Amino acid sequence: xxxxxxxMSVPRLVRTAAARYADREAVVEGRTRIGFAQLAGRVExxxxxxxxxxxxxxxxxxxxxxNTLDWIVASLGAVSxxxxxxxxxxxxxxxxxxxxxxxxxxxxxxxxxxxxxxxxVAALRRAAGRxxxxxxxxxxxxxxxxxxxxxELREVVVLADDAPAEFRTWKEFLAAGESQPGWAVxxxxxxxxxxxxxxxxxxxxxxxxxxxVVVTHAQTLRAFGxxxxxxGLRRGDRYxxxxxxxxxxxxxxxxxxCLMRGATMVPQSVFAADTVLANATTERISVLxxxxxxxxALLDHPGRAAHDLSPLRLVVTGAAVVDGKLVERLRSELxxxxxxxxxxxxxxTGVITMCRRGDPPEAVAASSGRALxxxxxxxxxxDGKALPPGEPGEVLVRGFQVMAGYFEDPEATARAVDEDxxxxxxxxxxxxxxxxxxxxxxVKDMFLVGGFNVYPAEVERLLARHPGIAEVAVVGVxxxxxxxxxxxxxxxxxxAGALTEDAVIGWARREMANYKVPRTVEFVTALPxxxxxKVLKRALREGGDGAG
Numbered sequence: 001x002x003x004x005x006x007x008m009s010v011p012r013l014v015r016t017a018a019a020r021y022a023d024r025e026a027v028v029e030g031r032t033r034i035g036f037a038q039l040a041g042r043v044e045x046x047x048x049x050x051x052x053x054x055x056x057x058x059x060x061x062x063x064x065x066x067n068t069l070d071w072i073v074a075s076l077g078a079v080s081x082x083x084x085x086x087x088x089x090x091x092x093x094x095x096x097x098x099x100x101x102x103x104x105x106x107x108x109x110x111x112x113x114x115x116x117x118x119x120x121v122a123a124l125r126r127a128a129g130r131x132x133x134x135x136x137x138x139x140x141x142x143x144x145x146x147x148x149x150x151x152e153l154r155e156v157v158v159l160a161d162d163a164p165a166e167f168r169t170w171k172e173f174l175a176a177g178e179s180q181p182g183w184a185v186x187x188x189x190x191x192x193x194x195x196x197x198x199x200x201x202x203x204x205x206x207x208x209x210x211x212x213v214v215v216t217h218a219q220t221l222r223a224f225g226x227x228x229x230x231x232g233l234r235r236g237d238r239y240x241x242x243x244x245x246x247x248x249x250x251x252x253x254x255x256x257x258c259l260m261r262g263a264t265m266v267p268q269s270v271f272a273a274d275t276v277l278a279n280a281t282t283e284r285i286s287v288l289x290x291x292x293x294x295x296x297a298l299l300d301h302p303g304r305a306a307h308d309l310s311p312l313r314l315v316v317t318g319a320a321v322v323d324g325k326l327v328e329r330l331r332s333e334l335x336x337x338x339x340x341x342x343x344x345x346x347x348x349t350g351v352i353t354m355c356r357r358g359d360p361p362e363a364v365a366a367s368s369g370r371a372l373x374x375x376x377x378x379x380x381x382x383d384g385k386a387l388p389p390g391e392p393g394e395v396l397v398r399g400f401q402v403m404a405g406y407f408e409d410p411e412a413t414a415r416a417v418d419e420d421x422x423x424x425x426x427x428x429x430x431x432x433x434x435x436x437x438x439x440x441x442x443v444k445d446m447f448l449v450g451g452f453n454v455y456p457a458e459v460e461r462l463l464a465r466h467p468g469i470a471e472v473a474v475v476g477v478x479x480x481x482x483x484x485x486x487x488x489x490x491x492x493x494x495x496a497g498a499l500t501e502d503a504v505i506g507w508a509r510r511e512m513a514n515y516k517v518p519r520t521v522e523f524v525t526a527l528p529x530x531x532x533x534k535v536l537k538r539a540l541r542e543g544g545d546g547a548g
Contacts, residue, residue, distance in 0.1 A: 007225075009217040010198060011047075011080040011189035013259050014040050021235070021262040028238075028266045028283060029069045036262070039073070046077020048177030048185045053108055053155045057082030057191065060104040060200065064088035064097055064120060065112035066269035067245050070159045070170060072255055074110040075245070080189045083108070085199040086212070087246035090115060091452070091513035094127030098149065102131065104200055104212060104407060105152040110170075113160030116270070121158055121167070194218035200407050201248055203346040209458050212407035213346040221260075223349040223401045224252050226372050228261050230354050231316055231340060235262035238311070239287040240279055242268045242294060243451075248350030253289060253316070263287065273297035281307040289316040291451030292326055293482055299329050309334055316354075318342040324365030331361070343368030343439055347416060347423055349401035353377060353437045367436040375399035378422075379431050392440055395429040396422040445537060447476025447484045452515040454486060456537075462512050463488060466504065468496030473527050473535045474518060486518035489540050491526060499523075 007013040017026075018040035026036040034042070055061060061078035063085070065071045079085050086104050088097050090112070101109060112120050124147070131149030145154045146166040156167040163169045168176075198220050200212040233239075239258050243250035245267070258265045266283050268275060276298055279285065295317055298304065315336050317326075330339045341364055344351040355369035363369075371377040378386050379393040387393045402423045405413040417423050426446065429439045445456045456474040463472045470493035476484040492499050501521040508517045528536040 007221050007260070008194045009192045009196070010076065010220070010256065011192050013221065013256065014043050014076055014080065015189075017259040017262065024235070024262055025264045026258070027069050027072060028264060032069060034069075036259075042073045043076040043080055044182075044185055044189075045174050045177055046073050047080040047189060048077075048180040048182075049157075049173045050078055050081035050083060050108065050177075051180045051185060051188060052176040053173070055081050055083050055108055057188070058197070059083050059107040060086050061108045061110070062086040062088050062101055062104070062106040063110045063245075064090065064092075064124075065110060065159055066090050066115050067241060067250065067267035068112075068159070068269055069267065071110075071245050072265070072267070074157075074159065074170075075251070076255075078108070078110075079198065080192070081185075082188050082192050082196070084197045084214075087199065087201065087251060089202075089244060089246040089513065090120075091244075091515060093510075093512055094120075094123035095130065095511070096513065097124065098127040098131050100202055100212075101150055101153055106150075107152065108155045108157070109153055110157050110159055113158055113162070121164065124156075125164075192217065194221075197404065199251075201346045201350075203453055209461070210455065211409060211412055214404045214407050215349045215401075216404055219349045219401050219404070220252055220256065223351050223372070224257050225260060227253055227342075227351055227354065228257050230356055230372075231257075231314060232338065232357050233257055233261045233263055233287065233314070237261070237263035237287045237314070238266060238283055238285050239263045240266045240268060240276065240283070240285040242271060242276060242288070242290050244271075248344070248346055249289065249291075249318075252350055273301045274303065277301060277304060277307045277309075280309055280312065284311040285309075286311045287314045288312060292317055293450040295330065296326060296481075299326075299333060312336050314338045314340075316340045316342060318344065318368060324362075327361070327365040339364060341365075341368050343437060345425060345427075347403045347425070348397050348399075349403065351401065352397050352425075363436055367432070367438045369437065370435045371397075371437075372399070372401070375401065377431065377435075377437060379429055389431055389433040392428050392430050395425045395427045395437065395439070397425060398422045445475065447486070449476075449479075449485055449515040450482040452513075454516050456486070459486060459488075459508075459512065459516050459518070462516075463490075463504070463508060463518075465511070466507055468493050468499040469504070470494070470496075471527055473537060473540060475537050475541050477520075477541070479519070485520075486516065487540075488518035488521045489524050489527060490521055491524060 018037045021036040023035040026039040027034050061083040063075050075085050128147040128149040146156050157173040158167050159170045194217050197214050198217045200214050202210045202212050241254035245251045327339050330336045340355040342354040353369045353371050355364045376398045378396050381387050381393045398421045427439055429437050459474045460472050471491035473489045474486050477487045479485040504521045528539040
């Protein structure tokens with residue numbers, strides 16, 4: 001309960017960290033090194049910029065950028081101005097990002113310039129123009145802002161030194177904030193209460209297309225105060241944040257956790273093992289949370305022996321079923337004294353169960369730990385009744401961290417959270433007699449690619465736009481490196497011509513985030529269906545193509 005009682009809101013957390021840790025290193029980015037007091041000063045400047053841009057309490061402010069100091073400052077500044085943060089994954093393509101902006105009616109967007117050879121500004125402008133031309137959601141009405149197709153978006157700030165004429169640069173945005181009196185900026189921050197919405201994280205959810213999960217300041221701080229306690233994060237730790245800030249694991253278990261405990265943040269913008277090794281050595285990293293895929297790549301890296309990883313004392317992993325051998329290798333080969341596993345989802349503020357320091361190695365290797373304090377976890381059968389230990393069933397969770405709801409979607413919220421407050425996770429798990437949870441499968445079709453949620457319905461909808469595809473079904477199949485990847489079963493359309501697997505995959509790479517792109521395509525004459533016409537995905541997974 002410590003988090004929400006001590007800090008109450010994210011703006012208060014920023015100020016408390018500045019007072020408590022002052023000149024201690026808060027963020028390291030290349031040659032830039034700033035303390036907690038400096039960070040708080042920059043956040044206040046960003047909050048002032050938001051006020052100058054007309055942001056009101058409750059407005060949605062989006063950030064589409066990689067892990068950088070500017071992301072931290074812009075996001076915390078927006079939240080300090082009373083806005084609701086909408087992090088946008090950098091892996092999304094322009095059309096996917098525009099959809100998020102339209103659905104949340106974002107008032108302000110911070111966007112990176114060029115990242116990994118891609119101009120996000122150009123992608124945004126192209127996608128917004130197409131949205132306006134198609135008359136899609138958000139595309140109707142007068143063009144009041146800088147982008148057609150997004151009439152609610154009144155301001156776009158490019159986190160770079162250059163920006164198109166209709167946008168503003170980061171420096172220009174901050175300079176405009178100098179017109180705001182300090183008392184007004186602080187008053188706005190002080191007005192943010194614990195029950196106000198803090199952010200909207202987009203997830204595939206348990207059914208349907210991606211949904212925006214709304215959680216409050218108190219939920220966030222309480223959950224990750226508990227996370228810090230269980231993980232043992234402490235002042236002086238040097239924390240390499242590799243998980244994207246657009247995900248709960250990067251922003252909340254990363255940025256906010258470091259603010260709570262006075263740990264130094266070292267943001268890493270690319271998801272690569274060689275960069276992890278270089279940063280870990282140079283910055284003497286002591287804390288490295290990350291998905292199993294990254295940790296596996298780190299262990300298997302041919303140059304690992306040349307790097308000094310001895311300061312590394314804490315690794316926390318999750319987001320997928322964890323191989324027990326991975327936990328053992330982290331301990332034996334890297335000498336990491338504390339390796340913990342955890343399980344969570346956006347609908348539960350990102351954390352549900354977690355191992356404890358001191359848990360036996362076999363419990364860490366074989367489970368995702370026990371429920372957080374003040375959290376109930378149960379496993380139920382098809383009849384909704386609780387199952388005895390050892391029996392697999394759907395995992396349900398009830399507690400303070402269950403979401404406030406899906407953004408402007410009460411029907412979907414009611415389907416996910418029942419009248420008794422139980423969140424139906426859609427995951428299949430087994431509880432043992434001591435309360436340790438092991439995730440074994442998913443009730444729904446959603447699958448995880450390298451720690452990223454992929455929902456087949458969304459991928460199918462995007463693939464169906466291909467002029468040569470008549471029907472398509474997507475399932476998750478095992479993959480040795482990523483855990484699972486997508487496989488598409490495609491029925492060619494009459495105008496498909498000689499449509500090939502490479503052509504479908506190449507088209508998909510241009511239309512959707514890489515982790516959503518199917519890795520294989522199988523052409524079939526028809527999809528297997530039951531009597532009511534529903535596609536039998538189990539038959540597809542088991543190898544039946546329904547041909548004929």
